[in-house]
Amino acid sequence: MISKRHLLPISLAISALTFTAPPVLADFGSKHDKHRVPKSARKGPRPPRQQPFDFSAIFNTVQILEAGAVEIHLGGHINQAELETMDPIEAYVHAFEEGDELFEINYNALDGVGVNVGNGKRFTSFPRPDLRGPMAWANILPHRATGPNGDSCISCHNVPVADGGGGVNDNVIRMDPERKQKGFIERNSPHLFGMGAVQLVAEEMTTELQSLRDQAVADSCASGESASVEIAAKGVSFGEISVSCENVNYDNLAGIDTDLIVRPFEWKGLTGFVRAFVRGAAHQELGMQATELVGDADSDFDSITNELSVGDITALTIYNAAQPRPVTKIELNSVIDTLNEEEKETYGLPLSEADIASIQNGEEIFSSISCASCHSPEMEVASPVFYEPSKHASYRDETYPAGNIAGLPTTSLQFNLLTDILDNPQELPSGQTLGQFEESENGGAIVRLYGDLKRHDMGRALAEEFDEGNVGASVFLTENLWGVGSTAPYLHDGRATTMTEAVLFHGGEAQSSKEQFEALSDAEKADLLKFLDNLVLYLAP
Incomplete structure (x- = not known):
């Protein structure tokens, strides 16, 4: 705040100024006319139209880097087979620690981070369906809904601590790549604490809901009578189904899909298990494509394949699932x-x-x-x-999204919510x-x-x-x-x-x-x- 004793000299200085009226100008028309050049004064031939930028040249930087740059791959790959041969507790701790590193790494071009979003850029906070060239955003597979908008997981999950949520500056702007629609939607980054426990709750709810349906079908077929059955699990009602032997009517179902699978992740409840959440976020937010998502293909046209191995995704899954509870x-x-x-x-x-x-x-x-x-x-x-992978068939991959079964984990890594959470060891x-x-x-x-x-x-x-x-x-x-x-x-x-x-x-x-x-x-x-x-x-x- 300026004290009053400072105001007097300022006001006196202003009052002492003298002002001269500006000269009168002739009316030359629009105020922008002075910037116009008459056609008769234009000289020389029209400049040639610029050729479209060759985006493939940008990704040649990868070959240049690999040929002799000081930079290195930041994310070392985890071997799934080695994880499966370790002692169970040792494997869990190792996967958690490696997942922690992968979560916090700022990936670079050698790792395959980012995609072609025009003018040589790798990242965008806005979807770019307008980029439809042969190596451009709109033709990347799987089809993109957003970004990529970051070079690390922690860049969006850091409020108020690592693995937390994100501010509005970290919002993800999304579109639906599978259909035309007007406008875009935004998503605020959620925190990741307790993810494994949430999946376990969902697994048990799904088992209970599907068992109710299957029992209703069996009873109806045995009795020959139709019935309406409430579908509820862990005190949560999902409406009711009407059953006439093998014919099931789901019209009165509420808050869940007709397959009765509880999907506890994303704001719309579209993803069922932590592994699917992790590899989806890696693809959409970072442009890091998992081998299990696209196979050996370079589906984002950055000259890097196998950007995240099966072991990498396992480590990230364990790390996220084993986060402490709030x-x-x-x-x-x-x-x-x-x-x-x-x-x-x-x-x-x-x-x-x-x-x-x-x-x-x-x-x-x-x-x-x-x-x-x-x-x-x-x-x-x-x-x-x-x-991980889950014992529940609805919460694991029977085949990878890429369409193959090669490399599917054969042994589950595991941890107990009651005894094995590594963070926050203070005793209550x-x-x-x-x-x-x-x-x-x-x-x-x-x-x-x-x-x-x-x-x-x-x-x-x-x-x-x-x-x-x-x-x-x-x-x-x-x-x-x-x-x-x-x-x-x-x-x-x-x-x-x-x-x-x-x-x-x-x-x-x-x-x-x-x-x-x-x-x-x-x-x-x-x-x-x-x-x-x-x-x-x-x-x-």
Whole structure:
């Protein structure tokens, strides 16, 4: 702020200035006319039309680099066969550590990062279907929906820590490469904590749902009578099916595809398992094509093949799947002696008794206004062991997307959610570590995800320019709220900068909960938001 004593000399200086009126100019027409050159004054022949840029020349740099540049391949390939011959625990730890390296590497041209997006550029934040040349964006296989927009996984997953979410500057702008549509959609990067547990929840839900269908078919065929059966798993209803022996009607199914496979990843619930998520992101966001995706072909025209080996994808899958669970500030407060001063400041610790009471009251309000009907506080995984590849047929590759079976893993790597999480080793008063999942009375794992892995219609306010995945333009998978206190901005495109905004954007199936939120007192809203802010991401340094 400028003090008043500075204003007097400035004003005096201004008042002392004298101004001279500008000369009167003749009317020469448009103010842009002075830049025009009469046709009669133009001299010389018209310059020749430039030839289209030869994009293939750019990728000759790879041969130049390999012929004698100092730079090297940054991502060393992992051998799948070697992983499968190791001791199981040794293989898991090795894959996790190698996956960590692959996640953080800034890949370069020698690794095959990027694709041809015109004018010699490898990266773009916007889809380029207009580039239709023989080695251009639109002809890359598999067809692209976006980017590539980065040279590392961590470049989009780093808020507030590694493997976290991303800000709006990291939003992915997408199109549907398989059909024409108007407009584009945006995707905010989600955090990756607890991914393996989420897949295990989905696997068990799928088993339960498909078993209900199969039993209904068997009963109907045996009795000769038709029946309507509710399809539900882990307390989540997906509507009902009508069965007349082998004829199954899915018209009243809700929030899931007719194959009854729970797909827990992406904002629309389009991807079923971690491995598919990893190789899809590598292709779309980085332009790093896995061998299992395209075989030995150079399908992105960058002179590099086998950019990510089967072992590389396994390592990245294990690394992502074995991420620690999100935690709460109350938990961090219980191990506050293990935290440094910066961490205490980041998470607003220590918590007072009043803070804890406010959080606990907010949790009760969360349930009372029916938020928990979709954001289910917890689910139990009966079998807490994650296998890669999965033991469940719907969550592994029977053949690779490239169409071959060569190189398919023959032995599963595995880890236990209760005992084998490597990050966040601080011991809680209960005896479990901060990274491990809590054991249930039945020996399973309690997954406090605050979600239901079901799609819901969220109303017109959130409807998108086009219907990605053909699930409905306003239909989205329930976002798991664990970690929400660390992952602003909110919603699928980061449009909500505060939690209150995120709630107020709810409509459709969530309209009633939004109206109940609006009816809360300011004190009740404050407690509810304090509870949500208590759900955080933490990664020990």
